[in-house]
Amino acid sequence: MQGSSKEQGWYDERVEPFVDGDLAGTDLLAFTDRLETDKDLKEKVQAARRISASLRDLPSLTMPAGMLERVMSQANDVDRQEANGRSPARRLRLVPPARVAWATLAMAATIVFAIILLPQQLAPQESDSVEPSQAEVEKALAEVKWTLALVSDIGNERNEIVNGRIVAPVQKAMSFVITADDATNEIQ
Amino acid sequence: MSAAEFENMVSAYGDRIYGFIVYYLGNRQEADDVMQEVLIKFWKRRTEIDSERVMAWLMTVARNACIDEHRKRKSRLDYVLVDDNYTAAYSDNGHASTVAGIEGNLFMQDLMGEVEKLEDPYKSIVILREIQGLKYSEISDCLSLPLTSVKVYLHRARKMLRDRITQQQEFNHAG
Secondary structure: OOOOHHHHHHHHHOHHHHHOOOOOHHHHHHHHHHHHHOHHHHHHHHHHHHHHHHHHOOOOOOOOOOHHHHHHHHHHHHHHHHHHHOOHHHHHOOOOOHHHHHHHHHHHHHHHHHHHOHHHHHOOOOOOOOOOOHHHHHHHHHHHHHHHHHHHHHHHHHOOOOOHHHHHHHHHHHHHHHHHHHHHHHHO | OOHHHHHHHHHHHHHHHHHHHHHHHOOHHHHHHHHHHHHHHHHHHOOOOOHHHHHHHHHHHHHHHHHHHHHHHHHHOOOOOOOHHHHHHHHOOOOOOOHHHHHHHHHHHHHHHHHHHOOOOHHHHHHHHHHOOOOHHHHHHHHOOOHHHHHHHHHHHHHHHHHHHHHHHHHHHHO
């Protein structure tokens, strides 16, 4: 190929665009002019055309016979497995998922605690505030205990362990109440 | 998408996808496994795929599966360069016994060996455009590449092939 290596590189880069008919304007004119006198460039164009033609002559391939049938049979298996993987209750949505029930119960217990006992616990030192009577404390305590017992019973029934993350705050609150209760008894 | 619609889609695009996989992997047995895997994925996701883009979706999944298969091969160290069933597809030109036929077959073997060695996206673009004759816009859609990039990559890929084949032929002649 004639000319400097930079010049040669310029023509070399444009061989494939020329073969594809993507060269235009002054680039096309320069390339075709050079092609008339440059034997190396001509050979490169021929090589590019041969490669392109050889690839285009490759046969179109067809899927093997029976492939679709095999896939359909596997697809049916996939569907069957997916159907078996779901419990009837979940599929029909006749009962809510167990974890929703747990979360609701734990939330209820926390709310009971917050409404009834928390205000009393937050102001235990104020001597001038109205102290709850022993009967009120016992009643609130009993409500929390019953709620926890209910959560525990449902857990036993379902043979599932109650999620600690949900019950922990309630348990913590309970121990706090019990400690406060004991302290009150000691004072009395 | 019903089972009948699924079968229609596979009939419409299956051969093209299968051809892509065979030319990408250069091995029919592996291509059969990958094709089956692609179609099962298609079945599982059939309700989520836009019916206008089924071809592009299938081609993307097929290409990713081919790239994975290539990676597995490299890690297995049992890289199969030449598969007889595959080379037969392009070698059987009816002139195998003539000098031109033998020379043509050697050229094709060198060429396909070099296509095999191309990295992606060069390889995918060469197969889709040169072998399978897809439009630039279709390739752009399948590979999620801008149209201009597809053209640039194609020219670069073919220049790589030309340089390597020329070197190979010079080496053969010198030998």
